[in-house]
Amino acid sequence: MKIAYSNLASPEWSMEEVFSNAQKFGYDGVEIRLLDGEVIPSVLDESTRNSIVRLARAHEIEIVGLGASTRFATADADEREQNEEDLFRFIELAAQMEVPMVRTFGGGATAGGAEAGDAIRWVAESLNRVAERAEELGVSVLLETHDEFSHSWMVRDVLKQVESKAIGAIWDIHHPYRMGESMEDTYDNLRAGLQHVHLKDARKHGDGWDLVVFGEGEVPVKAIVKKLIDEGYDRYLCVEWEKKWHPEIEAASTALPKHIEVLRQYLAD
Numbered sequence: 001m002k003i004a005y006s007n008l009a010s011p012e013w014s015m016e017e018v019f020s021n022a023q024k025f026g027y028d029g030v031e032i033r034l035l036d037g038e039v040i041p042s043v044l045d046e047s048t049r050n051s052i053v054r055l056a057r058a059h060e061i062e063i064v065g066l067g068a069s070t071r072f073a074t075a076d077a078d079e080r081e082q083n084e085e086d087l088f089r090f091i092e093l094a095a096q097m098e099v100p101m102v103r104t105f106g107g108g109a110t111a112g113g114a115e116a117g118d119a120i121r122w123v124a125e126s127l128n129r130v131a132e133r134a135e136e137l138g139v140s141v142l143l144e145t146h147d148e149f150s151h152s153w154m155v156r157d158v159l160k161q162v163e164s165k166a167i168g169a170i171w172d173i174h175h176p177y178r179m180g181e182s183m184e185d186t187y188d189n190l191r192a193g194l195q196h197v198h199l200k201d202a203r204k205h206g207d208g209w210d211l212v213v214f215g216e217g218e219v220p221v222k223a224i225v226k227k228l229i230d231e232g233y234d235r236y237l238c239v240e241w242e243k244k245w246h247p248e249i250e251a252a253s254t255a256l257p258k259h260i261e262v263l264r265q266y267l268a269d
Contacts, residue, residue, distance in 0.1 A: 002235075003026075003260060003263060004062070005022065005238060006242075007032055008067075008242050009242070010252035010253075013252065015055055019059040020059055023061055025257050028236075029236055032067065039067075040066060042087075043093065053097050064196075065101040067103045068102050068105075071083055072125075073106050073108060073120075073122055074109050074112075075122075084130060087102070088130055091130065094137075101141070101142050102141050107148070116154060124158045128161070131163075132164070145169070150175035150176055152171075156192075169190045173197065174200045195235060197235070197237050199224075199225075201219045201221050202218065203217040213255060225267065241255050241259065
């Protein structure tokens with residue numbers, strides 16, 4: 001079982017620092033969500049691409065994925081098409097950098113009055129349209145339990161409508177938990193397409209949640225890790241410490257070593 005972290009944890013770090021600190025702290029991989037502190041764009045010039053890849057290789061760190069912000073759960077066909085075009089570009093970028101996967105969101109159409117079935121169909125249609133190119137380039141496109149698709153049954157129902165094995169799921173363990181799902185139900189919904197896992201812990205605070213180090217919150221991180229091992233999951237576990245979106249939480253330089261220490265203990269236990 002290999003361990004990565006998302007560089008959402010470190011918006012202040014250069015790419016050199018992202019990879020050198022991954023090596024220093026004992027991580028095997030990095031999921032790239034940010035470049036120079038901002039969300040990574042879907043197109044990078046050759047020099048920038050090559051520089052990132054060289055830095056990763058120099059520090060013996062694998063780039064495990066790119067984090068796109070694409071969303072398809074909208075009644076607006078033009079908006080869906082624009083997001084599809086952006087996802088195509090991310091797939092091309094991943095292939096150019098020899099990165100195995102791109103994360104996508106579903107979106108949040110039902111908050112605008114759409115039915116869940118419509119949102120699921122729109123996302124499935126868009127993912128079916130990008131699937132052939134993803135297969136050609138050997139890149140997986142993974143739908144995350146996030147936004148309204150925090151309900152894992154919605155991710156499951158999208159994947160049921162997409163035949164391509166290039167399309168799969170990311171289990172962000174916090175979001176289904178805060179939706180009231182059990183670990184067993186979430187895993188059962190995602191097992192057929194599960195290709196990546198985002199680990200985070202959090203504690204309920206009023207109407208929101210405070211992100212905390214593994215073991216200090218309510219999310220059953222240890223039990224989920226054990227479940228994954230018991231079920232034979234052998235892909236990356238990715239620590240997602242969202243400093244970019246939550247500037248009040250601990251800096252990556254202190255939080256990332258804590259997370260990997262606890263996670264290694266979970267794996268040992």
